[in-house]
Amino acid sequence: MLTLLASVSHARGAPESFADLAQQVSPAVVNITTATVVAQDTGPSPMVPEGSPFEDFFRDFLDRNGGDQSPQSRRSSALGSGFVISEDGFIVTNNHVIEGADEIEIEFFGDRGTLPATVVGTDPNTDIALLKVETDEPLPFVPFGDSGAIRVGDWVMAMGNPLGQGFSISAGIISARGRELQGTYDDFLQTDAAINRGNSGGPLFNMDGQVIGVNTAILSPNGGSIGIGFAMASNVVTKVVDQLKEFGETRRGWLGVRIQDVTDDVAEAMGLADARGALVTDVPEGPAMDAGMEAGDVIVNFGGEDIEDTRELVRIVGNSGVGETVRVIVLREGQTQTLRVTLGRREEAISADASEAPEETPGEDAPLEKTVLGLSLSEMTPELREELGLDAGSSGLVVTAVLAESQAAAKGLEAGDVITEAGQQRLETIADLEARVAEAKDGGRQSILLLVRRGGDPRFVALPVEE
Template identity: 70%
Template sequence: MSIGVILSLAQATMGYARGAPDSFADLADQVSPAVVNITTATMVAAPTGPNLPNFPEGSPFEDFFRDLLPPGQGDGNGDQRRNRRSQALGSGFVISEDGYIVTNNHVIDGADEIEIEFFSGETLDAELVGTDPKTDIALLKVTSDEPLAFVQFGDSEAARVGDWVMAMGNPLGQGFSVSAGIVSARGRALSGTYDDYIQTDAAINRGNSGGPLFNMDGQVIGVNTAILSPNGGSIGIGFAMSSRVVTTVVEQLKEFGETRRGWLGVRIQDVTDDVAEAMGLASAAGALVTDVPEGPAAEAGIQAGDLIVKFDGREVENVRELVRQVGNTSVGKSVRVVVLRDGKTMTLNVTLARREEAENQPIPTSAPAGQPMEKEVLGLTLSPMTDDLREQLGLSGSVDGLVVRNVAEDAQAYEKGLRAGDVITEAGQQKVASVDDLEDRIDDAKDAGRNSLLLLVNRSGDPRFVALSID
């Protein structure tokens, strides 16, 4: 009887599941004309090296020694082999009838020649319009006498885990190939600042790079970019850069030939549970400002210690989300930034600069190290900053705070990563210049019923917030 109940429950549950497509054939027929194979050629200079020993023509030793030497070395008669051409294979897809093609940057990186092969067998030479190494996206252009079949981008945000998807490309140089699977996860990050990958179990292999990941409406919701594999082949863990990211990059490459991302001009960190407790926050959310170098944020009045909770009308969950929001915002746009400061919200208007230009500018640094009147607090041996220390450490006259001389290895401060040479510039989001200042901040936190104190710690110009227990 219990078995019957289990079976009936299983059958009832299955009734809610959406069945697999009967076939992907119609979808494959629909999109195939817009998917392309990409072959690149690069001239590789012949390496220099010793020539072969001289042997009589036809001697077996002649072939033996030639096989041992790498390509491009001499043939024994003083001749050098010519520079050789290196070829690479990848995939892409046409996004407009006038010949714009999207692929991965690593597919065409360094290529001297780029050839596009269409599903019909026709081939055309392509020109590089622009690349974005940060998202591994490249835009190409071909010229055709006839309008080209193309596909459109879909909304990757509408894709749900479990939705069917279809990948198409040129795996291992085998030509046009289709694989199907589901969306395994969304919002994956690999190593890039702007990563927003869709994970899929649709088979993706070498050569699929740059190819499209389709939803069931034939829209591109991702660009197949990478796989996780111990053996170099598909094991069902593939990653496609989401169309949410790709569309913005493509629009900028098409218009400018380069990316032009917004830049806020702050250093930020995520809010951990202990940092949230130290700040008296209800939840660990937002982006905590650790430093404000010269730039848009400084001009707008944003300060170190501010918690950015909303950017341009959108809630900020964490650092990664804020970085993407800012990067996707137009350069020169004035945006409203809501920050939490001293328990109160403030709205500031910031005019964004261009990130690519800012990345080439040096950022002012702050400090490490130590001298006189030492005192131990919270497992830290501290001393005030002095002119001698500033000179010794090469710091500007504006740098102030408490220099960490030593950290007890059994102290929580050591577990949190504090080390000798760090400089504590703030405690409880207030400046500290003496150990007495720090002890006052500890007393204030205890009076407020808090169990931890938020410190702003500067190490070699890299500030970060650390929460230490004061129980």
């Protein structure tokens, strides 16, 4: 109890006022107005039969009232927030604030007036945009802080243009860290500082006047603030901004693997002490394959950082430099191995066409069919390859049916799945699978790890060896 009281006594109390902080940072916060030209249909024109006695009348009427009845255009405007990050006029905001805009106008705090802005680059994945204004005099700006140092319960202040009402501040605490909404690279700080529409793109400050987040989203049933707001962490934003400033686009690292989380049953089937890391399900042609990575490897450390799950690996790889050589530690058959991977570029990999698998000549023997582990299985045939839309070189066992009360059904296996590995060894025949099951039993394992492909997408599934 004494230790608890001592800890509480050192806790920082609420600030007496946020006025000094607001006065310090407000000159660098901006309101953003965008304009977009939108085509607008004026409605149907009068239909007059050719040769009608009213034809000349309606032609004269239309000429007097604007003549051409083609679609007109109107200007649509939107409001948001942003902040200046350098004295030469670079401004950060949300991508959704300026997306599709034909004109962007920056309004500065106080009597500094407005300036037009151009888009330097955008990153829809993190909803960040970098703008630039031209000015002869240096602009007030704010620095980024370390979002990794902010703690749950620390005081923060949000500033922006809520609901188009102009410069406004709100204060609260960090409610949670590491929130994920929908994006692959999400790393949101959750705050109860009031954030409303129009605050998007504005800064979230720590008590030292540093930006530790970019206000991006709210969670609300009615569209207004209910004390659940999200700001993209500054440690993500700074990397994106640096790349947009240098290249006008993002250049994220690419490892070149398909992965899944290590669940408790998968860990047991693989003989792992802990359910952590990222399990590699497939290694297509790319950096990982060149480095010797294999399906079934568990990535436990990347570039000196321990990997807890797939989300963390994707984030760390994406934040790594293209062309950078990284030390990757994997678990393979119970032993650690260190690989050195030279990363590619994710954006190029996504746009590249997938390579075709080499063809192989199928055997002529009739396939064996049997039920194992609650699965009705058939060995691969040319007919099954064609029916499932598989490449000529595809091998494995085809699931033709799943027993309704089996663990296989509970794990989501279904007819049409193809099992290509068991116990991290390739399967060609049902006898291969039965041998792997027997080995698992002899080794005291309660389950066996299967590599299952559905529509070309691989995943590992652990099934009990006693069905």
